[in-house]
Amino acid sequence: MTLTETAPLEKAPLERYVAPEKPSLVGLTRAQLAAVLGAVGVPESQRKMRVQQLWHWIYFRGFSEFAQMSSLSKELRAKLAENFTLARPEVVAEQVSVDGTRKWLLRLPGEIQGERPHEVECVYIPDTERGTLCVSSQVGCTLTCSFCHTGTQRLVRNLTPGEIVGQVMVARDRLGDYAGTERAQGAGLPTGGDRCISNIVMMGMGEPLYNFEAVRDALLIVADNEGIGISKRRITLSTSGVVPNIQRAGDEIGVMLAISLHAVRDELRNDLVPLNRKYPIAALLDACRNYPGLTNAKRITFEYVMLKDVNDSLADAKALIKLLKGIPAKINLIPFNPWPGSQYECSDWEQIEKFSEYIFNAGYSSPVRTPRGRDILAACGQLKSETEKLTARERMALRAMAMTD
């Protein structure tokens, strides 16, 4: 079958973002902050220093009012407040799981009047020594992976850098994760380490490499060590395989890369990840081999969703190992998370174990991504609404997995 005869590969994104009347400075780069300062009359000779100060207050201390910025003159604070805000995305709901997982539902502006607002979720998954924040790059996704709930959503809009950095800021606000603020207390939060959020994964809604510039600008802000300061080694960008932007991601962002592989044959991957029809497995793996900065210490993670009787045979495991030969790689097995109307089932737990053992014996550590926050239905890469119920099979698989936690 040729490309034109098959179902559409992608949906068209809406570009409906309308900046609020008073824009937020959250998400602006240093150069953009300098321009803002110029616009409110700060002379060029002072701008660099003022940008440093703003940067510190906005990203290092997490201030949300200009009035708190003691190193800026009263006059400048007033001028900034007249024209700008430090607003983050609006939090419409917060849920805290018994295991400490937290989920925030965020409402985003820029809607055509009368239309339902856009919403994205952001999930925090704590562990004893670290905490991972799962961040979205788009409302919905233009791609149509057959096992992914996000892929079925009709509306797609790119998030702005401010909305991407804003997710990190919201989470840090709520967790008290800024210097000089009181850290949140509660079950499951990390007790070690000096911060609640130590890692970021771009594994929420959307395809980050289809919103390249915004994701790049946002991640460079998040990694800047005079601000939020989460090192690039602790930021992972997951892509379904937008080959032309993989090299760019390495060159221009330099974070860790995860590839949603999910199948070892083009025929099957065309079904699961239809983008494969455009960028087949061989081209994808070539881009991986050439990923800038790839070494044994900086491996690519290959994600593999476990779908019962679809991609979970030992022959698949064998082919997977063969395929990844020569690429410094980690393999992340993800138990499929069913959603109403999904056409797949999660592999049986015994099969996941067999698959994982094969991979382990081939020399790869093969962690199975442990589902967390089940009571609030928060799953990284598969954010779903509270009304959906878990199937009996899913509950069983999850219980089994919880035991390996």
Ligand code: SAH
């Ligand atoms: N669009 C990017 C990042 C977001 S999805 C990507 O596809 O990589 C993050 C991960 O969750 C991907 O590996 C994706 O394939 C996986 N995922 C999506 N739906 C899932 C489901 N129902 N169960 C398990 N994993 C899923």
Ligand code: SF4
């Ligand atoms: Fe989009 Fe990733 Fe879901 Fe595929 S798996 S539809 S690329 S969010």
